[in-house]
Amino acid sequence: MTNTDLRAELRENLDEAEWEWLIPHAQRDALIFVVEELDLLDVGVAIAGDNVSQVQTWIDEALITKPSVAQIGKWNTQSAKRFKTLIVQPYVLVQEKAAA
Template identity: 85%
Template sequence: MADTDLRAELTENLDEAEWEWLIPHAQRDALILVAVGLDILDVGVAIAGDNVSQVETWVDEALITKPSVTQIGEWNTQGAKQFKTLIVQPYVLIQEKAAA
């Protein structure tokens, strides 16, 4: 599948979710936190398209990470915290939304 088709397909899956809806995914260690400032669609396309070198660069630069225990603890106290979300099986990409 071409990147443009993949990006179009992933754009349809872009959504927003409250933290409490994401907890089951956190429990199965499926969340990937995307740094604010990085395009969550770019990350989704790279992961779904198996662009290993790009994904490794982001990991090395700590731009995509697994949420830390500290972060999860903080989010658990803010149940209504909002995230941008993008499902790229088997992962759920999440990106913190700025407080309104």
């Protein structure tokens, strides 16, 4: 599958979710937090396409991380908080949505 095909397929999976819906994924350590400076689709394509060097760069620069205990604690007090989401099995990529 080419990156273009992969991008088109992943674009179909872009969605939004409330924190409450994401808690089970957090509990199984499957959430990956993506900073808003990165394009969620770009990250998904890199992970799904096994672009190890790009993904490692983002990890090294703390642009993609597992949510911290502090972040999860904060989100637990805001169950209606919304995130942009992208499922890239076995992970769920999440990006905070700016408050409306």
